[in-house]
Structures are given as structure tokens and as C-alpha cells.
Amino acid sequence: MSEEKKIPYKIYLSEDEIPKQWYNVRADMKNKPAPLLNPGTHKPMGFEDLRPVFCDELIKQELDDTTPYVDIPQEVQDFYKMYRPAPLVRAYCLEKALGTPAKIYYKFEGNNTSGSHKLNSAIVQAYYAKKQGLKGVTTETGAGQWGTALSMASAYLGIDCKVYMVKVSYEQKPFRREVMRTYGASVTPSPSMETEIGKKINAEHPGTTGSLGCAISEAVEVATKTEGYRYVLGSVLNQVLLHQTVIGLEAKAALDKYGITPDIIIGCAGGGSNLGGLISPFMGEKLRGEKDYRIIAVEPASCPSFTRGKFAYDFCDTGMVCPLAKMYTLGSNFIPSANHAGGLRYHGMSPILSQLYHDGYMEAVTAEQTSVFEAAQRFARVEGILPAPESSHAIKVAIDEALKCKETGEEKTILFGLTGTGYFDMVAYQKYNDGEMTDYIPSDEELQKSFATLPDVGEL
Secondary structure (H helix, E strand, C coil), X not given: CCHHHHCCCEECCCHHHCCCEEECXXXXXXXXXXXXXXXXXXXXXXXHHHCCCCCHHHHHHHHCCCCCEEECCHHHHHHHCCCCCCCEEECHHHHHHHCCCCEEEEEECCCCCCCECCHHHHHHHHHHHHHCCCCEEEEEEXXXXXHHHHHHHHHHHCCEEEEEEEHHHHHHCHHHHHHHHHCCCEXXXXXXXXXXXXXXXXXXXXXXXXXXXXXXXXXXXXXHHCCCEEECCCCCCHHHHHHHHXXXXXXXXXXXXXXXXXXXXXXXXXXXXXXXXXXHHHHHHHHCCCCCCEEEEEEECCCCHHHHCEEEEEECCCCCCCXXXXXXXXXXXXXXXXXXXXXXXXXXXXXXXHHHHHCCCCEEEEECHHHHHHXXXXXHHHHCCCECHHHXXXXXXXXXXXHHHHHHCCCCEEEEEECEECCCCHHHHHHHHCCCCCCCCCCHHHHHHHHCCCCCCCCC
């Protein structure tokens, strides 16, 4: 019997096979991510330093570089069962359309109301906030998937949720905003005039369309000045990548059921949550010398942290109030062009992924947004799913790699992350369909101007 008949279109795990523990890839990293630094003193931050900003249990996870597996609380496991396990899909129709000998699989994370993988961490962070007895949480959101997920999780657990949404997305994606409000969250366009940092950013950058760095600053200010609130983040941080490993653990278990080993693993990269979640268990094997994989991060050409950024300590936010993280960064003052509709707008990259990239364990490429939406359309027409623009960066490179296999005749196995659906991104799709979408690549001069704002942390 041929492989095509043995492997189903969708490979599901049973409820009982959903991971009971998250995997902490830092435990297997020879070079650990550099510690967070106090923005004032430039000294490493410990548990007590981070308590005014983050929930206690999440700080412990953030700082733990040695525990390989972390138990998933039973309440979180029960919540996961509402939409997990997520399917691993064999893209037979895409393979046929491309005429490639490559075998293409994607892990689909869009089967929940938030429409993306973000709910995997949102429920965890809201759970620990509730367990700590807090009144509510604050956060930022760009495209809106994280804000939507956190509003859902907060409503489920009965805590308050304040979301600062990047202004350009607030205006371009009103329906995502309204989903958040339907779940009870307050949604404020950022930068706003409600916070001191927002007022400062508006004064320094009149008419700005905002950035994730701006929104983070506002959310942190509100959390630290409001009794009973803490700040939570949907990407970048170690704790978030830990929670998202449920994606990769499920994907690997599904592949293992059929004896499938991917040659190439591809994920889109903005702050790193979905990429880190997908690749972590595979990266663990690579770090331990058990297997080898080619791992590719795909980022937008208009916000190229990996490929054109600097590996340095930088502020995680534009207002320069958050801890400093050592990461690939474009500078905390970098604001993507307003014409950039493809998400993945953050100026920096996860410290974990940054260290792995710096050490040569993974590659990074960029994609211009018109080619990304072309790939999204191509995928939607044959696979029947309208993909999120962010996910479509991974789709674009998966198609590229599959076409290379067509040229060479190699039967490589490709795995990519389909992080969510694009049904709330129709303004961007409309611009593409109307021929109004353009590409923008920042000049070296623009980036140098932003790099000039990187903090000097001296010798550590």
C-alpha cells in the first residue's frame, strides 16, 4: 500500500494524548538566553524585581533555564480539551497543485474562536492571574489575535482584561476589536492619550500609526499603576514559548504515529511564540544530537529582526520602561511602515530563538508582503482554509521549498505552522485583491537611525 493511502488527510491525537507537560527547550541549550536586565541599573533581574509586572508563577517559568518539563495544570488541560488536539494536516491538494514530490504537512491552530495559536498561552496566563487573586490583566495586541485570545481566557476565568491595540490595526481590523469587546475586554488604540507614555510618544511622533513597542509600554504602565493588575504578553518571553510547545509536542506525536520525520520545519516569526512552540521538541532533539532538521524562520521584509537586526540588549518597548532583553532587534524606536498589513510587527525576537539563531541552529529568510498574500491565495484555493497573513509567510516559503524539490526531484518532507485563520484580515486581502498592496523594505539609513537608540549596557 502506498504512503498516500496510509496517511490520512488529518492526523488527530486522542484527548488522552494531549501533552500533560510543556517542554522547556532552555534545559537542553548549551548557551542559555541572556538574563533580563533592569532598565535603570542594567543589572540582571530576579524574582522580586519582576513581581510588580508579572504574575508570580509566570516569573518562575520565565527564569527557569534547567527544568526540562513543566506540568500543565489540570484546569488548563481541561480548557485545552475544548479545542485541542489540533489537527496535523497532509496538504495533498497543495502538493498536487504544485506538482511536487515533496510531502507537505501543516499543524493547524485555527480551530478556536480566537482564530489562532495565541489561546494556548492566554488561558495559562489568565489562570495564574486568577489563582494569584488578581483583579485583571493588561496587554498589547497588534493584529488582534493575542488580544482576542486573552479576552476569551479572561472572560472564561472571570477577570478583567485591558487591551492596548496598535492604532493602525485598531483602525484596519474593527471586527477583531469587536470580538474582544464582546468578550468583555476594554480596547484602546495605541499610542493613546490615557497614559503618560502614550502622551509622550504622540508628542514625539505626531500622527504615528503605533507599534507593538508603543502598546507594550502603555499596558505595562497601566498594570504597574493599577492595584490588582499584572501585565501579560503574547509572544517573545520564555514563559510564552514554553506554553506554546503544546503545538510542537502534538505535531511530533502525530508524525511519530506514522513514522514520519520532517526534513524541513518552517514557521513565521514576529516575536517568536508560534515558531518557538512548533520547533521546540524538534530543536531539543537537534540540541541533544539525536536528529537533525533544517529549521527556517520567515519574517516580513518590512520588519526583518533576524536578518537585518542586531543581536544586542534592547528595550522590549518603545517607552523604555520594560526589562532589557538580549535579542535580535531593530531598535525599540522602530515602527513598521503603515502599509505593512501582514502582521509580525514586533521590533525584536524571542531571546530563546535569538540565541538559537545566533548559535547556528536555525535559518531565517524574509518575504515581501505581496508575495505572502499571493501564497495565501494559492493555498486557500486548494486547501480550503483562508490563512492568517502571519501564517502565510510560512506558507510562502513552504511552497518555495516544495518547488525546489520539483526541480531537483527530491522527496523531502516539509512541516509548517498554520497559526490561524485570516477571516478578520479582510481589509488586507481586499488591498491585495484590488492591486493596492505595496511592498516596503526599510533602508539601511532607517535601521541605522533606530540602532543608534540601542542602550549601552557595558560589560556584564
